[in-house]
Amino acid sequence: MAELLIFTGPVKSGKTTELMQWASTKKNIDGIFQPIIEEKRFLYHITSKTLKQFEADKKINVVEIGNYKLLQESFDWAKNILMRALEQPLDYLIIDEVGPLELEGKGLEPTITELLRNEKKFLGKIIFVVRESLLDKFIQHYKLETKYNLFKT
Numbered sequence: 001m002a003e004l005l006i007f008t009g010p011v012k013s014g015k016t017t018e019l020m021q022w023a024s025t026k027k028n029i030d031g032i033f034q035p036i037i038e039e040k041r042f043l044y045h046i047t048s049k050t051l052k053q054f055e056a057d058k059k060i061n062v063v064e065i066g067n068y069k070l071l072q073e074s075f076d077w078a079k080n081i082l083m084r085a086l087e088q089p090l091d092y093l094i095i096d097e098v099g100p101l102e103l104e105g106k107g108l109e110p111t112i113t114e115l116l117r118n119e120k121k122f123l124g125k126i127i128f129v130v131r132e133s134l135l136d137k138f139i140q141h142y143k144l145e146t147k148y149n150l151f152k153t
Contacts, residue, residue, distance in 0.1 A: 001119060001120045001122075001123070002093075002119040002120070002122040002123065002124060002125065002126050003124075003125040003126070003149070004116075004119065004125075004126055004128070004144060004147055004148040004149070005125055005126065005127045005128070005148065005149050005150070005151035006127075006128050006129075006130055006135065006138070006139075006148050006149070006150055006151060007019055007127055007128070007129050007130070007150075007151040007152075007153075008129075008130050008131065008132050008135050008150065009131070009132055010131065010132050010133070011131050011132075011133070015096075015097070015129055015131075016033050016034060016035055016036075016096055016097070016129065017035070018153055019033070019094065019096065019127070019129065019153060020033055020035065020044075021153075022153035023046060023092070023094060026091070026092060027091075028089075028090055028091040028092070028124075029046055029047075029090060029091060029092040029093075029094070030045075030046050030047045030081070030085040030088060030090050030092075030093055030094075031045075031046050031081070031082070031085060031092070031093045031094030031095055031096070031127070032044065032045055032046070032078045032081055032082065032094065032095065032096060033046070033094065033096045034054065034096050034097055037051075040053070040054075040055045041054045041055040041068065041070070042054050042055070043074050043077065043078050045078075045081050046094065052074050052077055053071065053074065054070055054071060054074045055068060055069065055070060055071075056069045056070065056071050057069070061073060063075065063101060063106060063107065065099075065100060065101050065107075070101075070107075075107055075108060078108060078111075079108055079111040082095060082108070082111050082115060083111060083114065083115075086114075086115055086118055086121065086122055087121075089123065089124070090122075090124040091124045091125065092124055092125050092126075092127060093115075093122065093124060093125070093126045093127070094127045094129070095108070095112070095115075095126065095127065095128050095129065096129040097128075097129035097130060097131065098112060098128050098129065098130050098134075098138055099130075099131065099134060100134065103134065103137055103138065103141050112142070113142075116142055116144075127151055
């Protein structure tokens with residue numbers, strides 16, 4: 001059964017950077033990060049070291065949240081990575097980040113729900129990155145009140 005961990009902190013506090021540095025020292029790890037490079041958000045797949053544009057300039061096939069326009073095809077790419085990782089004998093699976101879209105059933109959903117539904121099949125640790133301001137909503141939304149630990153690098 002997976003151990004569920006939550007890595008949290010304020011918005012733009014360096015959560016992704018800190019976790020990427022920590023992950024670079026680990027083996028048998030997979031998942032996705034959402035780094036910001038030159039003021040644009042990207043998706044980064046840990047295993048393949050693939051960087052994919054996430055933030056769009058135009059409004060074609062995008063999901064909008066606040067001032068951000070995020071590419072639906074990048075969400076789909078990330079969801080496939082996460083579902084494939086569930087079948088692997090990993091020590092860690094990182095999901096950066098679960099935010100307002102997922103709490104509305106968009107973004108990386110329904111994949112997050114599916115991962116949690118199948119957590120018994122996964123023997124490693126799943127690390128969710130969640131901004132501090134959404135932590136309580138995240139825990140309630142996914143019914144994790146007694147099933148998680150906070151993660152520190």
